[in-house]
Amino acid sequence: MGCWTTSLDFGHLKAHSKVSVFFTMILVFTYLFYCLTGCCESIPSPLYVHQSFRSKLFPKEGKKLQADARVNGSFPDQDAEEETRLRGSGYDIYSNLSVSNNFGTKEFPQAIIIGVKKGGTRALLEFLRVHPDVRAVGAEPHFFDRFYDKGLQWYRNLMPRTLDGQITMEKTPSYFITHEAPARVFSMSRGTKLIVVVRDPVTRAVSDYTQTLSKNPGLPSFQSLVFKNSSTGLIDTSWSAVRIGIYAKHLDNWLRYFPLAQFLFVSGERLVTDPAGEMGRVQDFLGLKRVVSNKHFYFNQTKGFPCLKKPEGSSRPRCLGKSKGRAHPQIPPGVLQRLRDFYRPFNMKFYQMTGHDFGWD
Numbered sequence: 533m534g535c536w537t538t539s540l541d542f543g544h545l546k547a548h549s550k551v552s553v554f555f556t557m558i559l560v561f562t563y564l565f566y567c568l569t570g571c572c573e574s575i576p577s578p579l580y581v582h583q584s585f586r587s588k589l590f591p592k593e594g595k596k597l598q599a600d601a602r603v604n605g606s607f608p609d610q611d612a613e614e615e616t617r618l619r620g621s622g623y624d625i626y627s628n629l630s631v632s633n634n635f636g637t638k639e640f641p642q643a644i645i646i647g648v649k650k651g652g653t654r655a656l657l658e659f660l661r662v663h664p665d666v667r668a669v670g671a672e673p674h675f676f677d678r679f680y681d682k683g684l685q686w687y688r689n690l691m692p693r694t695l696d697g698q699i700t701m702e703k704t705p706s707y708f709i710t711h712e713a714p715a716r717v718f719s720m721s722r723g724t725k726l727i728v729v730v731r732d733p734v735t736r737a738v739s740d741y742t743q744t745l746s747k748n749p750g751l752p753s754f755q756s757l758v759f760k761n762s763s764t765g766l767i768d769t770s771w772s773a774v775r776i777g778i779y780a781k782h783l784d785n786w787l788r789y790f791p792l793a794q795f796l797f798v799s800g801e802r803l804v805t806d807p808a809g810e811m812g813r814v815q816d817f818l819g820l821k822r823v824v825s826n827k828h829f830y831f832n833q834t835k836g837f838p839c840l841k842k843p844e845g846s847s848r849p850r851c852l853g854k855s856k857g858r859a860h861p862q863i864p865p866g867v868l869q870r871l872r873d874f875y876r877p878f879n880m881k882f883y884q885m886t887g888h889d890f891g892w893d
Contacts, residue, residue: 636693640684641669641700643725643818644717646786647708648776650739651729652800655837657703659803659811662840663823667692668701676717677710684720699818705729709775709782714789725818726790730882731800732892733777733875734868738860740773745861755867767874774871780881787885797886807838 645653660666673679675687691700707713708728717724731739738754745751760768769775776782786795796817802810808826815822829838876893883889 636695645703649705651731672704676713718789729798
């Protein structure tokens with residue numbers, strides 16, 4: 533009788549063990565399912581692991597993003613139309629791959645690249661993102677000019693997370709020419725550092741026109757847009773390509789709220805001819821150790837501007853996308869000279885205001 537009872541007990545234990553294993557397996561598979569579908573994202577994990585899972589779940593999206601990042605060794609081109617495309621794909625355009633999104637806190641930017649369009653702002657931002665202590669929004673938030681009604685909390689949520697010792701940055705070149713932007717930035721933080729990338733306003737205007745022409749081939753000629761009346765030679769300052777280059781006027785608006793000491797004026801020309809030198813000035817202004825230096829750059833003869841040398845673990849160097857470095861159309865020299873004469877007094881005033889001669893005349 534005792535042996536028979538022992539046998540029953542043993543059988544009962546085996547059955548209990550099988551049930552335990554069964555429920556354990558259910559729990560494990562349930563956990564894996566929720567992790568793969570994103571419900572476990574609160575658990576800190578390296579960003580590349582999260583992206584790896586995402587590429588397995590959505591292989592078409594993963595291949596598309598890899599192609600964007602690697603074609604011709606280019607960055608994803610994050611001008612307005614490209615940002616829209618990336619948002620539609622589900623790509624996190626606000627992330628910086630150096631640190632997982634699960635670490636640190638979201639802060640308002642301590643520094644903003646506020647201008648100017650076609651001056652070299654994208655190049656400056658990408659060069660800065662090499663620095664380990666810089667965390668920057670990849671896309672242009674346009675908060676202080678287009679989306680201010682969404683509120684400061686919405687704006688802060690766009691920012692990447694930062695650790696102690698890191699600074700948060702964003703760039704939106706249209707802030708510089710937006711009349712309301714200085715007061716709005718000031719109301720967020722009166723200590724914000726402001727970076728303005730400027731370029732010869734004549735060259736900048738032609739570059740601006742070239743970009744618009746690439747999207748709208750039926751655009752009238754440059755000379756028909758630049759003059760109010762071709763016979764009088766009066767410059768049309770209502771055309772944005774001309775208006776942006778009146779730097780002194782826009783700076784005067786900003787100086788009503790911020791002291792000159794909180795501005796850094798970066799030469800778009802020197803970003804091309806001496807990127808390491810300009811980056812040294814920028815890093816000093818931001819209070820950063822000089823990490824980005826000559827060793828990070830090489831000059832791409834085809835594109836006509838400097839590119840970042842390939843980082844460790846990458847097979848290609850990194851250059852700005854195909855929308856950068858477009859060939860400019862031929863503009864009659866007389867038209868360019870009239871435009872140069874128009875800008876000269878504004879340039880002189882800008883030199884006086886900033887204490888820096890950019891040599892555009």
